[in-house]
Amino acid sequence: DAKTTQPPSMDCAEGRAANLPCNHSTISGNEYVYWYRQIHSQGPQYIIHGLKNNETNEMASLIITEDRKSSTLILPHATLRDTAVYYCIVRVASGGSYIPTFGRGTSLIVHP
Amino acid sequence: GAGVSQSPSNKVTEKGKDVELRCDPISGHTALYWYRQSLGQGLEFLIYFQGNSAPDKSGLPSDRFSAERTGGSVSTLTIQRTQQEDSAVYLCASSYGQLAAGYTFGSGTRLTVV
Numbered sequence: 266d267a268k269t270t271q272p273p274s275m276d277c278a279e280g281r282a283a284n285l286p287c288n289h290s291t292i293s294g295n296e297y298v299y300w301y302r303q304i305h306s307q308g309p310q311y312i313i314h315g316l317k318n319n320e321t322n323e324m325a326s327l328i329i330t331e332d333r334k335s336s337t338l339i340l341p342h343a344t345l346r347d348t349a350v351y352y353c354i355v356r357v358a359s360g361g362s363y364i365p366t367f368g369r370g371t372s373l374i375v376h377p
Numbered sequence: 378g379a380g381v382s383q384s385p386s387n388k389v390t391e392k393g394k395d396v397e398l399r400c401d402p403i404s405g406h407t408a409l410y411w412y413r414q415s416l417g418q419g420l421e422f423l424i425y426f427q428g429n430s431a432p433d434k435s436g437l438p439s440d441r442f443s444a445e446r447t448g449g450s451v452s453t454l455t456i457q458r459t460q461q462e463d464s465a466v467y468l469c470a471s472s473y474g475q476l477a478a479g480y481t482f483g484s485g486t487r488l489t490v491v
Contacts, residue, residue, distance in 0.1 A: 299479060308381075308468050308482030309420070364410065364433065365480060367420035 269353045274372045277347075283340040285371050287353030290334040297356055298329060300338045301367070302349040309352060309367065312338065343375045379403075381483035383469050389489045390459055398454040398486045402471030409452050410472075410480070411444055413465040420468065426452065459490045 270288040277283040289298065297316050301309040313320055313327045315336070320327045326339040340347055352370040356363050382401040390396050402409050411423040422436040426446045437443070441459075446452040456463055466485040 301479075308470070308484050309480075311479030311481065314479065364422055364425050364436075366422065367412070369419045 271353055271371045276374045277343045279345055279375055279377050280342055283343040285338040285351050288335045289355050292333050292355050298336050299354050301352045304349045345375050348375045381469055381471055381481050383483035383486050387487045392490055393458055395457045396459055398467050400452045400469030403481055406471035406473050408472045410470045411454050412468045415465045461490045464488055464490045
């Protein structure tokens, strides 16, 4: 399974866009990019996923480069409640045995 | 239920005692995972159940750890003869494994071994 690389920490001003990068240079054609976040003392929460097209939902936008070797999670108007650890993982769409690996992620701090 | 339920939410136990942690996955989810997270660390995979297949136990740190999943639903993680280094948050997740669906995590059980 493809591995991902994320910066250990980032900070962002409240109300501004938070752009969290993820490198997945060994991603294969049938692997999706997933993003999760973990707010202190809670289990990780699903945010968004995509294959090759950009995706948007009520929580965030996901921009995937044309070569699919990297992606960016965008929180368009960060709030203090978005302070969390953000995890980027890749996985196949279906079938087989898959164990998602969560690394250290990116610790995002949103400040006033 | 609507989400993954874990119990207890907190457990304090004495070193050497056995503990059981419970996970109720989302109804219909065929895959179930156990992870643990020590303070300030990432998620460490422990064990994975998929349908009726034999579980993947490759992440269990020692033979003091075991887990079972009855009837393809509820799972119990058992830690025997607990040690202080077992103190962590134990997280359970489930997914409908055949689709590009996300994983739903429970809120975890915080285990403290004193």
